[in-house]
Amino acid sequence: MIGHEPAATPIGSAETHPATGEAVVAGNAAALSRRGGPVHADLVIAGVVIGFCAAMWGGTATFDDVPAALTQGMGPAAFPRLVLGVMAVLALWLAWTARGRPDPQREPVHRAVYLTGIAILAFMGVLTMFGIYAAILFACIGIGWLWGERRWRLLAATGVGLTVATHLIFVTAFRIPLPRGLIGSWLT
């Protein structure tokens, strides 16, 4: 229930989080700083940025041609290319100065992030097919369960409450139309 204070979890406890299966860590743990991989992360980032700039520069070559008489100075591709040039220079600067900086190893992306991403895609599927109200129930119950909440009544109450609140706030008060979904549109 909201307001229910979870039991304190002592450091070193064997409790695991229901969603992630990991040991629950009391306190506010920060990612440890360890030595990074064989290539400095900033060099990789710089390479990606420069590659992106090259790709976008190629994209500017696909812009429609404009007669010189209508261009009045800078053509449509000029400013984007200027910005891409600045980005590339900044990326080179990042790479050049990388040597003097530590390269902390990043923790791998947690499994829960991928699962949440999949859940969001599923949410979009429900939204597209059945509309916003069904999607709200899916989000509150489905994603809430995924994130470790096992109090079903609380999840259901939150879903119903949020559905009602959404209708009252957005549809009734602010008159903002909400997605009805393919089935909702077909039925009406």
Add this chain to the structure above:
Amino acid sequence: MDAFAGGMAILLDPYMLWVILAGTVLGVVVGALPGLSGSTTAALLLPITITMTPVASIAFLGAIYCAANFGGSITAILINTPGDPSASATAYDGYPMAARGEAARALGMSTVASAFGGIFSIIVMIIAAPLLARAAYSFGPPEYFALAVFGLSMLGAVGSEAGIRNLIAGAFGVLLATVGLDLTTGVERFTFGVPELSEGLNLVPVLTGLFAISELLVQAGQLHILPERLALKDAMALPSREDFRKCAKAIGLSSVLGTFIGILPALGATTAALISYNETRRWSKYKHEFGKGAIEGIAGPEAANNAAVGGSMVPTLALGIPGSATTAIILAGLIVQGVRPGPHLFNEQPTLLYAVFSSMLAANLIYLVLGLFTARVFARITLIPDAILWPGVLVFAVIGAYGQNQSMVDVWVMLSFGVIGFLLRRFGFSPAPLVMGLVLGTMVEETLKQSLLIFDQNWLMFFTRPIVVALFAVTALSIAAPWILRGLKSTMRKPASLNPVEE
């Protein structure tokens, strides 16, 4: 004078008072919730504010901004996790104070210092914004171009690799602003055949994705971390005379510092709070207490972060250059409503501006009262489980993205930028500079093109304008300053020194 009276008169309107109260309460609540900052909430609620009048919209968002900076101190003190990034420095001494049973004293000082800093900066805003707008009235496209570039260059002023990353993100934001039709030639740029992109990227889904959805993904990766919560057993304690005496200098100094830092584009409340913490410690007679529960360590940063709010509104309203990420969102909201802040606004709609001033002043007074009498209620907000809170955030984000144009393309744009924001944060980039670049990008391009037309395509003519030259010089200095300072420090440091360099 009429405009001033007209602006103050909104406080007599029950609807406006309700809007300001709602914004203030919401601001304290979201500020207290780790992960949901003032900027994220402003982005989430932007679609709702579009249905309001410009005055109500900016009053609502301004109240959220003012109150969220204060609300972040609640969790900073009680669970050592700032609810808003601007409260990061408050945790250094706030949590140790709470750990030894002085949470009420810490929150009381936080409330009073926040309100003082906030009110001080609003008074400065009332005086400085019109003056700055008057000075900028004679600015032409070259001056605005130089000003926008200066604003973007401040992204790099934090120094080291964070500065370079901020500049790259800012440049990426400027590039995103070119998506859509080129206004001069009508050529489609970077639309990839998607018709909805021909009018450019819709700011609302981009902002919502970058702040709310990216944070949702970050929170998903932290589910296994449970913060240790300290209870707020006592009622809020007003600071004692002794505490006031001890903190008066810190509050005064930090209010001035925070206001000044807020006025500088792109820096914002978090930078103000961190710099203020260092300066408060430097000038304190009780340096040894810092980091172990020094009351000045709370007073200084809290005064500064709230002072930065009013300060950051000065360039936003007077010049149309955002002073921080949240004011960039507020600026985006005004642009969507067809109101472009700048010098002309002070002539054309002075009542709107004074209404903004009075609403922010009211918000500061409201959260002073709320903080002193209802902090225990707000403290319990932190007990809402993430599994209940964040699905709701997702729902509001989707509705907000969809609501403006009733387009699912906007929802997918939001989700895409949510992933982009998550990746940016993972690799050390901040979404805030990207937002700055996106909001300023159109201005940069338009003023550059107009300037080149005026100069007959001769770039060198920029250097015939004194204000432009001065702004370019400050721009170069702001980019180079962190490295120059580091070079000077290493030159002056004695070889046998064992003292660590203070950040």
